[in-house]
Amino acid sequence: MAKENQFVEQIADIDADFPQWYTDVVLKTKLVDYGPVKGTMVIRPYGYAIWENIQKEMDKRFKAQGVENAYFPLLIPMSFFTKEAEHVEGFAPEIAVVTVAGGEPLAEPLAIRPTSETIIGTMYSKWIQSYRDLPLKINQWCNVMRWEKTTRPFLRTSEFLWQEGHTVHATAEEAEEETQKMLEIYKEFAENCLAIPVITGKKTEKEKFAGAVATYGMEAMMHDGKSLQAGTSHYLGQNFASAFDIQFLDKDGTHKTAYTSSWGVSTRLIGAIIMTHGDSRGLVLPPVVAPVQCVIVPIAAKKAGVSEACAKLRDELEQAGVRVKLDDSENSPGWKFNEWEMKGVPVRIELGPRDLEAGKILCARRDTLEKSEMALSGAADGIRALLQTVQKDMLEAARKRRDGRIVYAKDMDEILAGVENGNFVKAGWCGCRECEDKIKEKTAASARVYAEGETAETCAVCGKKAKHMIIYARAY
Amino acid sequence: MAKENQFVEQIADIDADFPQWYTDVVLKTKLVDYGPVKGTMVIRPYGYAIWENIQKEMDKRFKAQGVENAYFPLLIPMSFFTKEAEHVEGFAPEIAVVTVAGGEPLAEPLAIRPTSETIIGTMYSKWIQSYRDLPLKINQWCNVMRWEKTTRPFLRTSEFLWQEGHTVHATAEEAEEETQKMLEIYKEFAENCLAIPVITGKKTEKEKFAGAVATYGMEAMMHDGKSLQAGTSHYLGQNFASAFDIQFLDKDGTHKTAYTSSWGVSTRLIGAIIMTHGDSRGLVLPPVVAPVQCVIVPIAAKKAGVSEACAKLRDELEQAGVRVKLDDSENSPGWKFNEWEMKGVPVRIELGPRDLEAGKILCARRDTLEKSEMALSGAADGIRALLQTVQKDMLEAARKRRDGRIVYAKDMDEILAGVENGNFVKAGWCGCRECEDKIKEKTAASARVYAEGETAETCAVCGKKAKHMIIYARAY
Numbered sequence: 001m002a003k004e005n006q007f008v009e010q011i012a013d014i015d016a017d018f019p020q021w022y023t024d025v026v027l028k029t030k031l032v033d034y035g036p037v038k039g040t041m042v043i044r045p046y047g048y049a050i051w052e053n054i055q056k057e058m059d060k061r062f063k064a065q066g067v068e069n070a071y072f073p074l075l076i077p078m079s080f081f082t083k084e085a086e087h088v089e090g091f092a093p094e095i096a097v098v099t100v101a102g103g104e105p106l107a108e109p110l111a112i113r114p115t116s117e118t119i120i121g122t123m124y125s126k127w128i129q130s131y132r133d134l135p136l137k138i139n140q141w142c143n144v145m146r147w148e149k150t151t152r153p154f155l156r157t158s159e160f161l162w163q164e165g166h167t168v169h170a171t172a173e174e175a176e177e178e179t180q181k182m183l184e185i186y187k188e189f190a191e192n193c194l195a196i197p198v199i200t201g202k203k204t205e206k207e208k209f210a211g212a213v214a215t216y217g218m219e220a221m222m223h224d225g226k227s228l229q230a231g232t233s234h235y236l237g238q239n240f241a242s243a244f245d246i247q248f249l250d251k252d253g254t255h256k257t258a259y260t261s262s263w264g265v266s267t268r269l270i271g272a273i274i275m276t277h278g279d280s281r282g283l284v285l286p287p288v289v290a291p292v293q294c295v296i297v298p299i300a301a302k303k304a305g306v307s308e309a310c311a312k313l314r315d316e317l318e319q320a321g322v323r324v325k326l327d328d329s330e331n332s333p334g335w336k337f338n339e340w341e342m343k344g345v346p347v348r349i350e351l352g353p354r355d356l357e358a359g360k361i362l363c364a365r366r367d368t369l370e371k372s373e374m375a376l377s378g379a380a381d382g383i384r385a386l387l388q389t390v391q392k393d394m395l396e397a398a399r400k401r402r403d404g405r406i407v408y409a410k411d412m413d414e415i416l417a418g419v420e421n422g423n424f425v426k427a428g429w430c431g432c433r434e435c436e437d438k439i440k441e442k443t444a445a446s447a448r449v450y451a452e453g454e455t456a457e458t459c460a461v462c463g464k465k466a467k468h469m470i471i472y473a474r475a476y
Numbered sequence: 477m478a479k480e481n482q483f484v485e486q487i488a489d490i491d492a493d494f495p496q497w498y499t500d501v502v503l504k505t506k507l508v509d510y511g512p513v514k515g516t517m518v519i520r521p522y523g524y525a526i527w528e529n530i531q532k533e534m535d536k537r538f539k540a541q542g543v544e545n546a547y548f549p550l551l552i553p554m555s556f557f558t559k560e561a562e563h564v565e566g567f568a569p570e571i572a573v574v575t576v577a578g579g580e581p582l583a584e585p586l587a588i589r590p591t592s593e594t595i596i597g598t599m600y601s602k603w604i605q606s607y608r609d610l611p612l613k614i615n616q617w618c619n620v621m622r623w624e625k626t627t628r629p630f631l632r633t634s635e636f637l638w639q640e641g642h643t644v645h646a647t648a649e650e651a652e653e654e655t656q657k658m659l660e661i662y663k664e665f666a667e668n669c670l671a672i673p674v675i676t677g678k679k680t681e682k683e684k685f686a687g688a689v690a691t692y693g694m695e696a697m698m699h700d701g702k703s704l705q706a707g708t709s710h711y712l713g714q715n716f717a718s719a720f721d722i723q724f725l726d727k728d729g730t731h732k733t734a735y736t737s738s739w740g741v742s743t744r745l746i747g748a749i750i751m752t753h754g755d756s757r758g759l760v761l762p763p764v765v766a767p768v769q770c771v772i773v774p775i776a777a778k779k780a781g782v783s784e785a786c787a788k789l790r791d792e793l794e795q796a797g798v799r800v801k802l803d804d805s806e807n808s809p810g811w812k813f814n815e816w817e818m819k820g821v822p823v824r825i826e827l828g829p830r831d832l833e834a835g836k837i838l839c840a841r842r843d844t845l846e847k848s849e850m851a852l853s854g855a856a857d858g859i860r861a862l863l864q865t866v867q868k869d870m871l872e873a874a875r876k877r878r879d880g881r882i883v884y885a886k887d888m889d890e891i892l893a894g895v896e897n898g899n900f901v902k903a904g905w906c907g908c909r910e911c912e913d914k915i916k917e918k919t920a921a922s923a924r925v926y927a928e929g930e931t932a933e934t935c936a937v938c939g940k941k942a943k944h945m946i947i948y949a950r951a952y
């Protein structure tokens with residue numbers, strides 16, 4: 001067992017120094033590297049493959065909703081941002097600006113998109129004429145840029161990859177429904193594909209998207225009890241439609257201003273996967289998005305028949321649609337166990353001469369570290385079933401961990417104690433910005449979302465009658 | 477038949493004014509729109525769906541070669557470009573520069589990538605230590621920016637989407653082999669997926685990529701006889717590896733400088749599809765990448781059973797993996813015929829009461845405009861076969877058109893006459909830059925590629941002994 005620990009030493013202790021554990025894990029598993037420009041990241045093949053799997057699963061869901069993909073320009077005239085007052089206030093401080101191009105100074109500086117409501121709104125205004133053009137539902141997969149002071153790979157970087165959906169509707173009801181529908185899709189995706197249980201709900205005015213009427217978020221609890229906003233869906237009302245003149249001729253012959261929504265998730269989700277499921281040995285990846293779902297480690301590979309049997313099993317698993325890797329490198333089995341455990345591969349198969357003789361394989365689950373035997377013949381079906389079990393169990397385990405860490409608080413001290421112990425804290429709120437600010441100031445926790453369907457007696461800050469129950473947490 | 481022409485009038489005559497035809501077609505079929513910043517384009521859903529199909533087909537081929545995807549930062553410190561002398565000279569005039577970010581001027585201006593050799597080289601230098609790390613083959617799908625004076629959607633825009641593959645090898649031979657291999661993959665893809673016959677070959681020094689040892693291109697003949705460079709593969713030798721210090725410890729225990737290659741295709745390919753196959757009615761899309769492969773137009777849709785039969789057929793085709801659309805809008809069949817012809821849908825199915833009674837459907841091919849009947853029962857197999865036939869025939873028809881327009885020239889006058897008549901012209905070349913420049917100056921044609929396996933007696937310009945046979949053409 002000594003060998004099995006050689007890698008563990010290279011990763012900081014997950015409970016003693018979680019931030020260092022995170023940095024160690026993302027770098028050592030080659031998910032990501034730092035780019036040469038401060039605050040930028042390189043998403044390496046192992047990390048990008050997770051993103052590709054996320055894209056595939058999400059894109060399927062979007063298309064099933066009648067959403068089409070398109071691509072809008074990276075550069076947006078700075079003047080576009082000023083058309084929506086709240087929007088410019090929210091984003092101006094983070095914008096990267098192109099002032100020179102083709103060897104000459106530009107007449108108007110151009111922003112690298114931090115988000116694309118303004119440029120997409122401009123095009124929609126041109127494309128939409130009649131109610132027949134509605135609803136219009138377009139998504140784009142792209143890079144965006146927000147100049148951040150403090151950055152961490154996947155969680156907050158100056159450039160990141162995301163999808164941004166932008167829809168236009170004839171009525172407020174329809175746009176609100178779309179906003180909710182996409183939030184539901186995000187939730188279903190997070191739970192079923194990433195095995196991350198999320199709490200969805202409305203954000204406070206303070207925390208909403210700059211320019212939205214209402215923002216809905218999904219919040220996930222990380223290993224340290226902090227919250228990560230894993231996706232947002234915004235009901236924009238007529239704010240952008242008015243600013244960008246998105247009008248349509250309705251059935252009744254009058255011109256009306258449309259209603260819009262926007263929604264997005266980003267490469268942050270990879271950070272959420274790492275910090276939800278990771279353990280002292282490194283990554284634990286959910287099978288649906290794991291680049292490698294199953295690794296085969298030959299034991300005593302030079303013994304008769306072993307490498308042939310491993311190769312045959314690899315081919316069978318591939319045939320069955322399993323993303324499998326046969327590690328036939330010259331490293332020792334112990335080294336390989338550690339390597340693939342650190343990389344979070346959901347299932348490891350060990351196959352040696354004695355297994356071969358007995359017609360079985362040894363399967364080690366990454367999530368529970370449990371080992372079990374399986375018949376070599378017809379193993380593909382067994383492995384597929386095992387991957388499904390792992391996927392399901394990971395969600396349930398994460399849900400159990402999270403649910404045990406949601407507490408109620410009556411006053412500021414209890415909120416502080418709650419978040420210091422790594423909990424999500426539910427507490428009453430009178431609804432005023434002042435109380436919300438005070439909590440942030442004294443506990444470093446923010447209002448994540450309204451706790452839907454729950455009510456409270458009094459505001460934990462001012463003691464006045466509570467209008468809402470809020471989920472407070474420190475957040476990434 | 478009058479109705480069938482209502483759209484044709486909206487598109488400029490393809491032979492009288494090909495540039496206007498192109499602009500009309502890309503805008504009216506909603507492939508693309510102009511972005512608000514000069515020289516930028518918005519790729520609309522119908523155009524982006526073609527790109528998605530291109531990506532899917534290409535990505536499959538790359539992965540089969542052991543290439544992995546990754547993502548590198550958009551912004552590159554300007555100083556990186558100066559490390560490779562030819563490279564900076566070639567790209568500096570086209571770079572868009574970020575000088576302000578987060579509200580402050582940047583200490584070092586940052587380039588928006590025009591291509592990523594420099595930033596990828598920097599990372600490779602860090603990642604590669606030993607021969608065991610080689611070969612390294614990474615591709616990225618991304619946006620790039622080249623500030624162009626004259627722009628046209630898909631063909632030349634300040635921002636475009638592309639893939640760029642970057643590989644590192646221990647030996648020159650291996651890197652050269654990779655360069656050739658990717659060129660072959662591009663050719664196979666262009667011919668089998670886009671139905672575009674291409675001529676591949678080496679580029680002259682004048683035409684090669686800035687910083688390459690050798691550039692290989694694939695050239696396609698457009699409707700007007702001009703050439704479009706549809707993809708390039710560069711053997712970079714040790715130029716970038718030296719500039720960016722990509723070294724590895726070889727088996728023999730010595731440190732060696734690696735050899736690299738890079739290769740790319742872009743959204744230009746969509747322009748190539750349009751200009752290779754388009755006709756007086758608009759687009760003609762090859763089935764493999766067509767967003768809609770087959771459209772069903774109900775005739776007398778209100779008659780008993782028609783719309784049900786159309787819906788059932790749509791479901792059957794979908795089940796069979798055909799990208800099908802049932803146009804059940806309120807427009808007339810004639811209007812629909814024109815619309816979908818303009819949009820280039822490979823196969824149109826007409827189904828009316830009489831067809832239903834006879835148990836058949838009418839199929840109209842977009843490429844040949846031929847109509848044929850097919851049994852309604854089991855039509856999915858028939859349509860799939862028909863789509864394959866269309867795909868194959870489109871390539872052969874394009875090849876025939878092109879092959880009839882490749883001529884030989886002995887002197888400058890013949891070259892000029894050849895290109896003025898919309899031909900590719902093969903002529904001898906002594907190998908000197910002066911003669912190459914003269915041809916460009918007098919005929920507006922450039923050396924596209926060396927005509928492989930062919931020799932010439934004399935240089936068409938100076939009359940001296942020819943070292944090579946060159947394919948000259950005017951180009952996009």
